Amino acid sequence: MAAESRADAVQADRDYILQTYTRPDFVIERGAGVYLFDTEGRRYLDYVSGIAVNALGYGDPEVTQTLTEQATKLIHVSNLYHTAPASALARLLVASSPGLDRVFFGNSGTEVVEGALKFARRYARDRFGEGKTAIVACDGSFHGRTMGAVAITAREKYREPFMPVMPGARFARFNDVASLEAAMGDDVCAVVLEPVQGEGGLMVAEHSFLRAARELCDRYGALLIFDEIQCGVGRTGTLWAHEPSGVRPDMLTVAKPLAGGLPIGAVLLSQAVADTIHVGDHGTTFGGNPLSTAVAGVVFRRVSDPAFLAQVRAVASYLDESLQDLAAELSGTVLELRGRGLMRGVRLAGSAAAAREAAQHHGLLVATAGDDVLRLLPPLIIAPTHVDEAIAVLRQVLK
Numbered sequence: 001m002a003a004e005s006r007a008d009a010v011q012a013d014r015d016y017i018l019q020t021y022t023r024p025d026f027v028i029e030r031g032a033g034v035y036l037f038d039t040e041g042r043r044y045l046d047y048v049s050g051i052a053v054n055a056l057g058y059g060d061p062e063v064t065q066t067l068t069e070q071a072t073k074l075i076h077v078s079n080l081y082h083t084a085p086a087s088a089l090a091r092l093l094v095a096s097s098p099g100l101d102r103v104f105f106g107n108s109g110t111e112v113v114e115g116a117l118k119f120a121r122r123y124a125r126d127r128f129g130e131g132k133t134a135i136v137a138c139d140g141s142f143h144g145r146t147m148g149a150v151a152i153t154a155r156e157k158y159r160e161p162f163m164p165v166m167p168g169a170r171f172a173r174f175n176d177v178a179s180l181e182a183a184m185g186d187d188v189c190a191v192v193l194e195p196v197q198g199e200g201g202l203m204v205a206e207h208s209f210l211r212a213a214r215e216l217c218d219r220y221g222a223l224l225i226f227d228e229i230q231c232g233v234g235r236t237g238t239l240w241a242h243e244p245s246g247v248r249p250d251m252l253t254v255a256k257p258l259a260g261g262l263p264i265g266a267v268l269l270s271q272a273v274a275d276t277i278h279v280g281d282h283g284t285t286f287g288g289n290p291l292s293t294a295v296a297g298v299v300f301r302r303v304s305d306p307a308f309l310a311q312v313r314a315v316a317s318y319l320d321e322s323l324q325d326l327a328a329e330l331s332g333t334v335l336e337l338r339g340r341g342l343m344r345g346v347r348l349a350g351s352a353a354a355a356r357e358a359a360q361h362h363g364l365l366v367a368t369a370g371d372d373v374l375r376l377l378p379p380l381i382i383a384p385t386h387v388d389e390a391i392a393v394l395r396q397v398l399k
């Protein structure tokens, strides 16, 4: 029965779903805590979290209760009307983000990156007139798949087949101040950066690079946009990944973990930017709906609690020690450790996809970033025993 339903689901995927992903041959049925279970009852320790989404893991009672209660009350009414969950979440986000005063809600990462690009263009036009439209991004960046977001995504494979994408994008080398300076000019309306790069390979922005970006943006009248869609909301051990640098952006994009698995996105804006955006300038049908914003209120309140963040830092430092021991032991296969907090990259001498498949076989789900980097994104609620369990599998498959 279970085997049949598995084969059936896999076959229907192959027959009817557009094949833009390569999925393994099992079918995930449910989750509990930090584990996933397939239709045949096999258990997997989850170091993917739905790509940095399931910060509180699976089946969190408060998330489930809020979701079901809100679903019975109201799911959607559009942005033509006020709803309490969206207003409350906006207040909470602004209170936790010094220098950012307003929120625009969307439904996904790429949608709020598009929003931020439009707001930057609108601001520049309002303040400086026409022609200030260029956007500077970085090598190794990933900002999404729509025409604007993909234009500022470095990897050519994602961008070239769809040309012409949004014009006006150019790239600087990540963590290279001279390269960023060379990319700047009076035509630049925004610089977009991930404080910790996700898809691009888990590179961490140096504080000096973020500070230089701030100074260059101020010098050229450009806005600084931090994309924390993957690295934000506690993932790196602080609420925002840019926090330790002391640099404040003009806009911040947030999405993946914010609503505990429901689709959501948000752009946070400074009042100076917000002042140039008016009624009718931008919109969305589903963005900020009461269902996702009610759940996001729970997730955000829980994750931004200093005690929760201290717990994340503690388990992250244990993961770091364990990875360092592993790297020392397997110095021929583990070439480099990257990332911060519970967003870690392990650069391998061999294929990351092969290691990912082998780990899967041993009951551990991990992601990859490029050809040679394993990407570890466990739920933020993992305990040290879940670190031991993951390291044991990695040791086995990498040795």
Ligand SMILES: *Cc1c(COP(=O)(O)O)cnc(C)c1O
Binding pocket: 108, 109, 110, 111, 113, 142, 143, 144, 145, 194, 198, 199, 227, 228, 229, 230, 231, 255, 256
């Ligand atoms: C995933 C991601 C996006 C795009 O988000 P989607 O919800 O997939 O559209 C944008 N920026 C970063 C840094 C991401 O990790």
